[in-house]
Amino acid sequence: MRKLILLLIFCLSLNQASAQLLDNLRLGLESNMAWYNDDKRTGAFFDEENNDGDEHVRVNSYLKLDYDFLKNFTATVQIESYEPLALLNYSPNFEGTNFGIYSLNYKSNKLEASAGHYYEQFGSGMILRNWEDRQLGLNNALLGGRMKYMPLDFLALTALYGKQRVGFETADSDIFGFNTELDLSNIFNFENSSLNLGFSYVGRNETADSEDPNFDDLTNAFSGRIDFTEGNFYANAEYVTKTDDVAVIAGQLIDNFVNPGNALLLNTGFSQKGFGIDATFRRLENMGFYSEREKTGNVFLENNINFTPALTKQHDYLLTNIFVYQAQSQVVFADPQLMEAGEIGGQVDLFYNIKKGTSLGGKYGTKLAFNASYWAGLKGDYDYNNLSYDVDYFGFGEKYFSDISLEIRKKWNKKVNSIFYYVNQYYNQRTIEDNFSGEQIKTNIVVGETIYKFGRIGQSVRLEFQKLWSNSDNHDWIGGTFEYNVSPRLSFYVNDIYNSGMDSSTSENHYYNFGGSYNKGTTRFSLNYGRQRAGLVCVGGVCRFVPEATGLSASLLMSF
Amino acid sequence: MKRTFLLILLFTISLSYAQDIPNVILKNLENESVSIQKLANSNDIKIFSFWATWCVPCINELDAIADVYEEWQDETNVELIAISTDDARTKKRVIPLVNGKDWEYQILIDDNQDLKRALNINVLPYIMVVKNGEIVHTRTGYTPGSEDELYEVVKENAKL
Numbered sequence: 001m002r003k004l005i006l007l008l009i010f011c012l013s014l015n016q017a018s019a020q021l022l023d024n025l026r027l028g029l030e031s032n033m034a035w036y037n038d039d040k041r042t043g044a045f046f047d048e049e050n051n052d053g054d055e056h057v058r059v060n061s062y063l064k065l066d067y068d069f070l071k072n073f074t075a076t077v078q079i080e081s082y083e084p085l086a087l088l089n090y091s092p093n094f095e096g097t098n099f100g101i102y103s104l105n106y107k108s109n110k111l112e113a114s115a116g117h118y119y120e121q122f123g124s125g126m127i128l129r130n131w132e133d134r135q136l137g138l139n140n141a142l143l144g145g146r147m148k149y150m151p152l153d154f155l156a157l158t159a160l161y162g163k164q165r166v167g168f169e170t171a172d173s174d175i176f177g178f179n180t181e182l183d184l185s186n187i188f189n190f191e192n193s194s195l196n197l198g199f200s201y202v203g204r205n206e207t208a209d210s211e212d213p214n215f216d217d218l219t220n221a222f223s224g225r226i227d228f229t230e231g232n233f234y235a236n237a238e239y240v241t242k243t244d245d246v247a248v249i250a251g252q253l254i255d256n257f258v259n260p261g262n263a264l265l266l267n268t269g270f271s272q273k274g275f276g277i278d279a280t281f282r283r284l285e286n287m288g289f290y291s292e293r294e295k296t297g298n299v300f301l302e303n304n305i306n307f308t309p310a311l312t313k314q315h316d317y318l319l320t321n322i323f324v325y326q327a328q329s330q331v332v333f334a335d336p337q338l339m340e341a342g343e344i345g346g347q348v349d350l351f352y353n354i355k356k357g358t359s360l361g362g363k364y365g366t367k368l369a370f371n372a373s374y375w376a377g378l379k380g381d382y383d384y385n386n387l388s389y390d391v392d393y394f395g396f397g398e399k400y401f402s403d404i405s406l407e408i409r410k411k412w413n414k415k416v417n418s419i420f421y422y423v424n425q426y427y428n429q430r431t432i433e434d435n436f437s438g439e440q441i442k443t444n445i446v447v448g449e450t451i452y453k454f455g456r457i458g459q460s461v462r463l464e465f466q467k468l469w470s471n472s473d474n475h476d477w478i479g480g481t482f483e484y485n486v487s488p489r490l491s492f493y494v495n496d497i498y499n500s501g502m503d504s505s506t507s508e509n510h511y512y513n514f515g516g517s518y519n520k521g522t523t524r525f526s527l528n529y530g531r532q533r534a535g536l537v538c539v540g541g542v543c544r545f546v547p548e549a550t551g552l553s554a555s556l557l558m559s560f
Numbered sequence: 561m562k563r564t565f566l567l568i569l570l571f572t573i574s575l576s577y578a579q580d581i582p583n584v585i586l587k588n589l590e591n592e593s594v595s596i597q598k599l600a601n602s603n604d605i606k607i608f609s610f611w612a613t614w615c616v617p618c619i620n621e622l623d624a625i626a627d628v629y630e631e632w633q634d635e636t637n638v639e640l641i642a643i644s645t646d647d648a649r650t651k652k653r654v655i656p657l658v659n660g661k662d663w664e665y666q667i668l669i670d671d672n673q674d675l676k677r678a679l680n681i682n683v684l685p686y687i688m689v690v691k692n693g694e695i696v697h698t699r700t701g702y703t704p705g706s707e708d709e710l711y712e713v714v715k716e717n718a719k720l
Contacts, residue, residue, distance in 0.1 A: 121671070458708070
C-alpha cells in the first residue's frame with residue numbers, strides 16, 4: 001500500500017513536471033470485464049476453480065508503466081487486479097490487486113542489466129522461455145537478475161538467475177541460465193550467407209520433499225543450435241538434453257520412474273519472389289520442464305520453464321479450432337493402454353502467388369497457402385508394471401494428429417475479396433486429451449469468406465460460412481459470421497456455431513455471440529454478449545481450456 | 561489497494577501525452593540487429609505494422625497495402641516495417657510467407673515480444689506512423705479500407 005502511494009505521488013509529481021519528462025513515460029491499460037449469467041440451456045453459473053456461484057461480475061485489469069530516464073535506464077511496474085475474483089478458469093493464484101511485475105533495466109551498446117522481473121528466451125524456447133499472455137492468464141517471468149554482455153560484434157553472452165513468477169508469488173525453486181550467441185559470418189566476413197551458433201544452459205534447483213529421492217535437486221538442461229542462411233535458402237537445427245528427471249503422474253512424483261529427456265528440432269526452407277516452402281521436424285522425449293516438479297502438466301500453464309508448442313498450423317476460424325492439437329512433450333503412464341513418452345512429427349508449409357494477368361491469377365493475382373502436419377507417439381516398448389520405456393529415436397508410434405489445409409485468397413475487383421479455406425484433420429482424442437473413452441475423429445471443414453467494400457472509406461461487410469463434417473456421430477457443425485464495419489473505427493458482428501451431432505455437452509446448443517468495437521488511436525473498447533463453447537482458447541502457439549459460459553463481456557485497452 | 565488502483569486508473573485516463581519510442585533492438589530476416597530508435601529517427605515517414613502469420617486481419621491489411629505500396633513509396637517515400645510477433649511455433653512461417661506473398665516490406669522479428677510489450681500493444685494488427693522519432697498516428701485493428709485512411713495520414717505528414 002505504501003509503495004502504491006509512493007508510486008502515485010511519483011506519477012503526480014511527474015504530471016507537474018515538464019512535458020519533456022512525460023515524454024519518457026509509457027502507459028498501458030487493459031481491463032477485461034465479464035458478467036456471467038445463468039443459462040437456461042447450459043445451466044446456472046458456477047466457478048469450479050474458486051467454488052463460487054455468487055460473483056457473477058469479474059474484472060481483470062492490468063496497468064503497466066515504463067519510464068525511461070538518464071538515457072540508459074528504464075523502470076517498469078505492472079499492477080494487476082483480479083476483482084472480486086479472476087475471470088473464469090484463470091488460475092486461483094491470480095487473486096486480488098497487487099504488483100505483478102517490477103523491474104529496473106540498464107541498456108547500453110555493449111551491456112544490458114535487469115533487476116526484478118524479466119522475460120527471457122534462449123533459442124526457440126525449447127530450453128527456456130518466459131513470457132506473458134493475458135488472454136491465457138499466463139505470466140512466467142523470472143524474478144531476479146540478468147546480465148547481457150556483447151563484448152565483440154559477433155559474441156553475445158547472457159547470464160541469469162531468478163525465481164519464477166506464479167500468481168503474485170514465486171515458485172519454490174531457483175533457476176539459473178547461461179546463453180552464448182556466436183555470429184560466425186561476422187568473424188569470417190561472409191558476403192551472402194550467415195552462420196550463427198548458440199549454446200545454452202538452464203538449471204533448476206528444487207529441494208525434494210522425500211528423504212532419499214532417486215533424482216538430484218538440481219536438474220540440468222543443455223542446448224546447442226546452428227542457424228545457416230545462404231541467399232534464398234536457410235536451415236537450422238536445435239538439440240536440447242535434460243538430465244534425469246522424475247516422472248509426475250496425476251500430480252504425484254513417481255520416485256522409481258526417473259529418466260533423462262531430449263528434444264531435436266530441424267527446420268529448412270527456400271523462398272523466392274512469389275514462392276516459399278518450409279519444412280520442420282521435431283522430436284520430444286520427456287521434455288516437460290517446470291519450476292516445481294509436481295506442477296508438471298498443470299492446466300493453468302503455470303511454472304513452465306520451456307516452450308514446446310504444437311507445431312501445426314494455427315487456424316483462425318471457429319470450427320477449425322474445435323479439434324486442436326497440443327504438443328505431447330511429457331511422460332504419461334495413465335493406464336496399460338495409454339502410455340506416452342513424447343512425440344515425433346513435422347509439418348510442411350507452401351506459399352505461392354499466382355501472378356497477375358495469368359488465367360488463374362486474374363487481374364490481381366491469387367494467393368495460395370498450404371500446410372500439412374503429422375504427429376505421432378514415440379515408437380518403442382512401454383512397460384506399465386515396471387514403469388519403464390525404451391523408445392526408438394526415429395520411430396513413429398501411434399498416430400496422434402494430422403492436419404492438411406489449403407487457403408486460397410482472391411481479390412475479384414477493387415471492392416470484393418474472398419478467402420476459401422479447406423481443412424482435413426485427424427484427432428486422436430484418447431491420447432491428446434488423455435481421455436480413456438476418447439474417439440478417433442476425422443473431420444473435413446470448409447470455410448468461405450467474402451468482404452465487400454462500399455460507400456465511404458472503411459465501410460464494408462464481411463460474410464463467413466463454415467461447415468464441419470466428421471466420421472463421428474457426435475460432431476456435425478455449422479457456423480457463420482456477419483460483420484459490418486461502419487468505419488475504420490466502429491464495427492459490429494454477430495456469429496453462431498451449432499452442433500447437430502450427438503455430443504452430450506454441445507449437442508443442439510447455439511453458441512452465438514454478438515457485439516461491437518470502437519477504436520480510436522491506441523484506445524479500443526469492445527462489448528460482447530453470447531454463449532462461449534467449452535474448449536481451447538489458443539493464442540500464439542499455446543492453448544488453454546476454458547469452460548462453457550454465457551454472459552456479457554467488455555474490454556478496454558489504452559496506451560499513451 | 562483496490563481504491564488506489566482505481567485512482568491510478570483514473571489518473572492514467574487523464575493522461576494524454578505521446579509515448580516515446582523504446583530502445584529495443586530486433587533482428588531482421590538476415591539475422592542483423594536493427595535499432596528501432598534509429599529506424600524511427602528519419603525525416604521520411606515510417607509505418608510500423610505489428611502482425612503475426614496466424615492473424616487474418618493482419619495479413620488482409622498487409623496484402624491490401626502491398627497492392628498500392630509502390631505508388632505510396634513513389635509519392636511520399638514512406639517505408640513500411642512489418643514487425644512479426646510470431647513466437648517459436650509460427651516464426652518459421654514468416655520468411656516463406658513474406659516471399660510467397662511477394663511483400664516488399666522490411667521485416668523484423670519480435671519473437672519474444674520485447675517491442676510489443678514495451679509499447680503496451682495488446683491487440684493485433686497495430687499500426688504506428690512515425691516521423692523524426694515522433695509517433696504521429698496509431699491504430700488498433702483492421703477493417704477493409706483502413707489503408708486508405710492510413711495513406712491520408714502519411715500524405716499529410718509527408719508534406720510537413
